[in-house]
Amino acid sequence: MTHVKKIVAALSAVGMIAASAPVFAGEVEELRAAVQKLLARVEQLEAQKAAAPAPAAAPAAAAPAPAAVVVTAGDLPNSIKVPGTNTSLRVYGYVQTDATYDMRGKNSDTKDNGDWSSMIAAQPLNKSADGQRKGQLYMTARTSRLGIETSTASDVGPIGTKIEADFNAPNDHGGELLTNSQLFRLRHAYGTVGRFLVGQTWSNFSDMDSFVDSVDYNGVGTQTFVRQPQIRYTQPINASTSLAVAVENPQSYSAGTSTSFDRTPDVTARFTTKGNWGHLSASTIFQQYRNDQHSKSALGLGIGGSLKISANDTIVAQVKGGNGIGRYMLNSLVQSAYENGTGIDLWKTVGGHVGLTHAWAPTIRSNLIYAYTRFSGNAALESQTDVNQKINEAMINTFWTVAKNTEVGIEYAYGQRTTFANDKGTQNRINATFRYNLF
Structure with missing residues (x-):
């Protein structure tokens, strides 16, 4: 029972008690009729509220845009700086x-x-x-080649690395007859x-x-x-x-x-x-x-x-x-x-x-x-x-x-x-x- 219904019930109880006094009997009846109208109107509003669609949820806040990645030239020829590091990379x-x-x-x-x-x-x-x-x-x-070079600044000077390989290793027996394969070789x-x-x-x-x-x-x-x-x-x-x-x-x-x-x-x-x-x-x-x-x-x-x-x-x-x-x-x-x-x-x-x-x-x-x-x-x-x-x-x-x-x-x-x-x-x-x- 809603709070309004509880209040109306309380007023009705008061009216019934007061009705035992003949002086106020007519006035109490008028009050009771008004309360009944009010109760009917409250029930009508609650029914409309229950039938109405739920309000749409508020849109979530948009995720912040990622920070832009800036690529700059590295210290090696034809190299770039790896973002977030002091290492230059060349492929x-x-x-x-x-x-x-x-x-x-x-x-x-x-x-x-x-x-x-x-x-x-x-x-x-x-x-x-x-x-x-x-x-x-x-x-x-088989002589196709791939290599990577890096240079990293340090307190003792640049630290460099290089790794390079090709496919000119001795082939497995029958490799070219069956799959044209060539083995990767460290240079x-x-x-x-x-x-x-x-x-x-x-x-x-x-x-x-x-x-x-x-x-x-x-x-x-x-x-x-x-x-x-x-x-x-x-x-x-x-x-x-x-x-x-x-x-x-x-x-x-x-x-x-x-x-x-x-x-x-x-x-x-x-x-x-x-x-x-x-x-x-x-x-x-x-x-x-x-x-x-x-x-x-x-x-x-x-x-x-x-x-x-x-x-x-x-x-x-x-x-x-x-x-x-x-x-x-x-x-x-x-x-x-x-x-x-x-x-x-x-x-x-x-x-x-x-x-x-x-x-x-x-x-x-x-x-x-x-x-x-x-x-x-x-x-x-x-x-x-x-x-x-x-x-x-x-x-x-x-x-x-x-x-x-x-x-x-x-x-x-x-x-x-x-x-x-x-x-x-x-x-x-x-x-x-x-x-x-x-x-």
Whole structure:
């Protein structure tokens, strides 16, 4: 019962009591009638209220708009600052497709674990079945690459990181026959702080600025393609000159034994000076070959540089060699050391290359390249008639930047190896590449 009904009931009770007095009987009846009308009106209003729709809920307050994210340029070239941090981030890479057409002679293991690009040191001999085949085509996108670089400001200076990978790992058996798969491969993974570098990258013995500009993925075999874990310290001498020393992961191999192992790191040093004219670099490598029976120390030396001879012409050149230089030159990868039963013999290797780059226009350039490698050793080493005595390589190519981030290249490559038995393995190849940079 509502409060109004309670009040009306109370008044009715009062009226009934008062009705016992005859003087007020008429007035009480009038009061009772008025109260009954009031009660009927209240009930009518309550019924209308119950039938009326519920009032709409008040709209919720709108959520505050998120704060705007401002992206600014980072400290690295083509980088951005990660919002909310003091880290600069750069993403880079490209999609690349390569093609080779061998007019005669080609390694038959391309689809599995073989190297599809040029390696003249292992070119099939002309008299072999692989060396006599003609007209062989191969295409791949396995050199496509992706990388990330960062630089973070700190109290001790910028802290840098780099991680880079491609798909040029040895493929699983039958991979291209079934799924066209290629395995992801780590190239670089290192950090820098101050003058120290720790992680995997090019060996300190490498001089990347004197590498030739080739369409072929390997280029010439006189270059150092070793990427490996290392601890490197670089000491600036002045604004354009530095000295870098490093201890690096060893991977020695002595032919003639299956027990090669490593005890000490490879030690490298490199002196570099640069200017508007080009650069000059001198390097050295000390390593040790070891197996269960014997050990032998090895030393390699290298000198290379580049020279800007005109506005449109640049020369790169390099000479490297040593006793047991081994994997620090592609051509001597498997011709470095040999276990003879009483000790370890070292191959002496000397190799060099020269490359001339001419820019016909801002978007078109051509390269003329030549390389030569020679091996020598004691009588026991040179009596192995199936190993190389000398290697000649030559390339001529043209690159065209079709658009801002798109480049194509075409190349003719010649190579010949000659063994100590005077057998020859000759390469005649057309190389092509198509590259699309991410940015």
